[in-house]
Amino acid sequence: xxxxxxxxxxxxxxxxxxxxxxxxxxxxxxxxxxxxxxxxxxxxxxxxxxxxxxxxxxxxxxxxxxxxxxxxxxxxxxxxxxxxxxxxxxxxxxxxxxxxxxxxxxxxxxx
Amino acid sequence: xxxxxxxxxxxxxxxxxxxxxxxxxxxxxxxxxxxxxxxxxxxxxxxxxxxxxxxxxxxxxxxxxxxxxxxxxxxxxxxxxxxxxxxxxxxxxxxxxxxxxxxxxxx
Numbered sequence: 125x126x127x128x129x130x131x132x133x134x135x136x137x138x139x140x141x142x143x144x145x146x147x148x149x150x151x152x153x154x155x156x157x158x159x160x161x162x163x164x165x166x167x168x169x170x171x172x173x174x175x176x177x178x179x180x181x182x183x184x185x186x187x188x189x190x191x192x193x194x195x196x197x198x199x200x201x202x203x204x205x206x207x208x209x210x211x212x213x214x215x216x217x218x219x220x221x222x223x224x225x226x227x228x229x230x231x232x233x234x235x
Numbered sequence: 236x237x238x239x240x241x242x243x244x245x246x247x248x249x250x251x252x253x254x255x256x257x258x259x260x261x262x263x264x265x266x267x268x269x270x271x272x273x274x275x276x277x278x279x280x281x282x283x284x285x286x287x288x289x290x291x292x293x294x295x296x297x298x299x300x301x302x303x304x305x306x307x308x309x310x311x312x313x314x315x316x317x318x319x320x321x322x323x324x325x326x327x328x329x330x331x332x333x334x335x336x337x338x339x340x341x342x
Binding site: 155161164165166167172182183214222223224225228229231 | 282
């Protein structure tokens, strides 16, 4: 069964910490995405990558960076976590012409 | 930037009823996606369509490009269909998402 795996289901971090969220896909998809989901706002794109070492900003990249050193792995980095980054983070992948496969999400709480 | 509006925001129906969820968007797109999110957060891609109609089991998705409108229909609804249904559109990979329709099917 093809899947997108996010490393943590729940995470609690302190304000100012550097936070790494990892995502791995086993489908050889070119495109990978990081979204955050907040009540009443829907999913919002943070960053996406269309190839190894390639990245493009989404709608809300401020406070985040990403890394894609291998095709199967896409990491989201919160450089200095803040309470307004408390959210559900969802990773997804896809290949051209097909729908998205999502991970099960990481619920991050910054205290 | 696309605006995506879904209606209704919440829908409760009896098991067996025919369900319709609507999605309207404001600008040109290359594709529209319907997603399903169950409690606990997992999201499943149901359809990707750019014209016409697609069917998968009891689910049917239609799109009218001229009217910038799409509908998701569920026939013979079942309690396991209870979920949030999300519409997303975009000219490219930068999708804009609706806030979802919460569907509850009562046995």
